[in-house]
Structure formats: structure tokens, C-alpha cells
Amino acid sequence: MERSLETQVSQAVDAWLAWLPRWEPATHRGRVAPCRRCFGSPVLSAAGLGADVPHGVQHGLSTRIKTIVDRAVAEYTSLNLPMLQAELDQQAARNRARSYRPAEGLDPEYEGLPLDPEPVAGAPFLFTVSGLAAEADADVPALPPLSAEAKAALRQEVGLADDYANMVGREVCTILLHHRLRIQAAITQYVEPQIEAMLEELTRSLDAPFDPREPPAG
Numbered sequence: 001m002e003r004s005l006e007t008q009v010s011q012a013v014d015a016w017l018a019w020l021p022r023w024e025p026a027t028h029r030g031r032v033a034p035c036r037r038c039f040g041s042p043v044l045s046a047a048g049l050g051a052d053v054p055h056g057v058q059h060g061l062s063t064r065i066k067t068i069v070d071r072a073v074a075e076y077t078s079l080n081l082p083m084l085q086a087e088l089d090q091q092a093a094r095n096r097a098r099s100y101r102p103a104e105g106l107d108p109e110y111e112g113l114p115l116d117p118e119p120v121a122g123a124p125f126l127f128t129v130s131g132l133a134a135e136a137d138a139d140v141p142a143l144p145p146l147s148a149e150a151k152a153a154l155r156q157e158v159g160l161a162d163d164y165a166n167m168v169g170r171e172v173c174t175i176l177l178h179h180r181l182r183i184q185a186a187i188t189q190y191v192e193p194q195i196e197a198m199l200e201e202l203t204r205s206l207d208a209p210f211d212p213r214e215p216p217a218g
């Protein structure tokens with residue numbers, strides 16, 4: 001690995017801190033399903049970004065950290081797990097053959113989120129981005145089936161890759177503990193004032209159901 005995990009995590013936190021001042025609370029309807037990457041994430045608890053922090057803020061960090069773990073596992077796989085690597089190469093070639101790949105090349109803040117907004121009852125979409133992607137996927141021929149032995153060997157390598165991913169994940173969490181203070185300081189500076197302003201706005205609109213500029217009747 002050309003850069004240590006410490007350096008990579010530190011740079012990911014730097015990048016997230018540089019992005020955070022541009023974060024704004026989402027004004028659209030919230031997601032119905034919890035994000036699989038962020039919900040209960042040990043990475044986010046290590047970073048001190050609990051459930052009280054808005055999801056957009058969490059997602060920007062959890063995705064950047066996931067990239068580090070993925071890269072480490074990819075390197076380990078290419079060096080040690082030849083069957084899994086061959087399988088991944090085949091899948092990558094198949095992916096490149098797809099004509100439409102909307103989930104690729106997104107900014108970290110958007111990566112891994114649903115491609116389409118939540119459907120609204122009574123207002124069907126004419127098409128969805130995920131529907132178009134599925135059509136492009138169906139145009140590419142499936143990979144040839146594996147023998148039972150090959151499958152068992154592959155499964156073993158997948159298990160090793162999983163173990164390695166867990167090990168790197170734990171290491172990354174330990175490193176993140178050292179960044180908690182600057183993460184917390186940024187939340188206090190950029191996120192909490194926006195949330196307080198939103199709550200204040202909400203309280204004001206609940207307290208004043210009528211136009212406050214009009215004098216009270218009677």
C-alpha cells in the first residue's frame with residue numbers, strides 16, 4: 001500500500017471537513033428506508049456521528065471511509081485471491097459492456113443512495129433511472145456458470161476477503177477515534193446552527209398559525 005491507512009483516513013476526514021461548510025439541510029421529503037451504509041455503522045460511531053446527525057452529513061463521511069476499505073480489500077484480493085480476482089475481472093468487463101451506468105462516477109455525497117426519488121402515490125414515473133439501468137443490464141449476456149468445485153473455492157476466497165475487510169474496518173475505526181475532536185468541532189460550527197435555525201423556524205410557524213403581520217382580532 002503506497003499510503004498508510006492512517007494517512008488515507010486523515011485525508012478522507014480532511015476532504016469531508018472541506019465539503020461540510022457546503023452542506024444544507026434537505027428540504028425534500030426524508031427517505032423512507034434507512035441507508036444501508038450509514039444505519040448502525042461502526043465507522044460513524046467511531047467518528048462520533050450519532051443518529052442525531054443528519055443523514056447527508058453522515059453519508060458524506062461513511063462513503064469516503066468505505067472507499068478506503070474497498071481499496072484495501074481490492075489490493076489484498078489482487079495479490080492473494082486469484083479466483084475471486086478473475087471473477088471480479090469478468091464482472092468488470094461485463095459492467096463496461098453496459099450502455100448505461102448511472103450509479104458510477106458520482107460524488108461521495110450521492111454515491112450509494114437510491115437513483116430515483118421516493119415515488120409519490122398517484123403520480124407514477126414515466127421512467128426511472130434504475131429502470132433504464134436494469135434494461136441496459138439485461139442487454140449484456142450473463143457470465144458462464146461455475147462448476148461446484150470452482151464455486152466452493154470461490155466461496156472460500158470470498159470469506160477470506162470478508163475477513164480482511166472486517167480487519168481493515170476495525171483498524172479504520174480505531175484510527176477514526178483520533179479524529180473525533182475535529183469532526184465534532186466541525187459539526188458544532190457548520191451543522192448545529194442550521195438545525196437550530198430549522199427548529200426555530202418550525203416553532204415559529206407552529207406558534208403563529210395566522211399571518212403575524214395582521215393585528216389580532218378583538
Ligand SMILES: [Zn+2]
Nearest residue numbers: 035037038059
Ligand atoms: Zn447513508
